[in-house]
Amino acid sequence: MDIQKYLEHIQSEKREVSSSYLSHLQKQHVLNVHFENLDILARKPLSLHEEDLYQKIVHAKKGGVCYELNGIFYFLLKELGFDPYLMAGTVYVREGIWALENAHLFIIAPIDNKEYLVDVGMGGNSPRIPVPLNGEEVVDSDGLYRVNKDETTSFYYLQKKTDDDWEMLYRFEQPSHKWNLENIHPICVLTETAPESMFNKVYFLSRVTENGRITLLGDTLIIVDGKEKTKEKLEKHEIKETVRRYFQIQV
Numbered sequence: 001m002d003i004q005k006y007l008e009h010i011q012s013e014k015r016e017v018s019s020s021y022l023s024h025l026q027k028q029h030v031l032n033v034h035f036e037n038l039d040i041l042a043r044k045p046l047s048l049h050e051e052d053l054y055q056k057i058v059h060a061k062k063g064g065v066c067y068e069l070n071g072i073f074y075f076l077l078k079e080l081g082f083d084p085y086l087m088a089g090t091v092y093v094r095e096g097i098w099a100l101e102n103a104h105l106f107i108i109a110p111i112d113n114k115e116y117l118v119d120v121g122m123g124g125n126s127p128r129i130p131v132p133l134n135g136e137e138v139v140d141s142d143g144l145y146r147v148n149k150d151e152t153t154s155f156y157y158l159q160k161k162t163d164d165d166w167e168m169l170y171r172f173e174q175p176s177h178k179w180n181l182e183n184i185h186p187i188c189v190l191t192e193t194a195p196e197s198m199f200n201k202v203y204f205l206s207r208v209t210e211n212g213r214i215t216l217l218g219d220t221l222i223i224v225d226g227k228e229k230t231k232e233k234l235e236k237h238e239i240k241e242t243v244r245r246y247f248q249i250q251v
Contacts, residue, residue, distance in 0.1 A: 035123030069121030
């Protein structure tokens with residue numbers, strides 16, 4: 001993996017290891033590498049090998065899903081001198097309903113005597129900067145975030161502040177073993193192939209912008225720009241052009 005080309009791809013450069021550099025890298029990554037499930041829809045098996053991830057995301061300038069995006073970002077952080085490790089969590093769907101257990105891959109990065117949740121592969125309302133595991137609230141241009149530990153269970157919850165309360169994004173617990181791209185791969189395959197997986201049925205692309213994000217979910221285009229949010233229902237013949245226009249990907 002060519003680290004210099006990777007950094008150029010996300011419009012960054014090599015610096016000394018620090019929490020501010022970690023925050024910079026995460027923001028640059030989500031601004032320049034999009035979440036997308038096009039290979040899954042094309043029934044092309046995903047590879048989580050480092051060189052394959054590099055060729056797809058840096059060389060071919062494509063996006064990917066959480067296993068790919070957080071996988072390659074994990075390799076980058078290690079090369080730059082950070083000491084990250086991979087974690088798996090369960091995405092919140094709605095009241096009482098959770099997605100497939102431990103089907104979301106993200107990163108924990110210890111630095112300056114703190115551990116931070118780092119996620120460049122959520123494709124939804126996830127933060128674009130690191131969030132401390134100690135409950136400290138952080139704010140970015142997309143909102144206010146925290147990791148809340150449930151003292152009655154072993155679960156940690158990544159949450160985003162809404163007008164009335166804290167919205168649940170996903171939960172996780174400190175495992176007895178460390179996750180890696182090998183032991184997460186069977187769950188990745190389930191995400192690609194399981195009948196209950198949404199990723200093999202509809203378009204799901206999400207692009208972070210400076211003031212919001214652009215998301216294509218099925219046939220609905222959602223654009224968030226600051227406090228403004230628009231939704232547009234697309235005709236079938238409009239979808240491919242929308243992918244090309246907003247995500248610079250030919251399908």
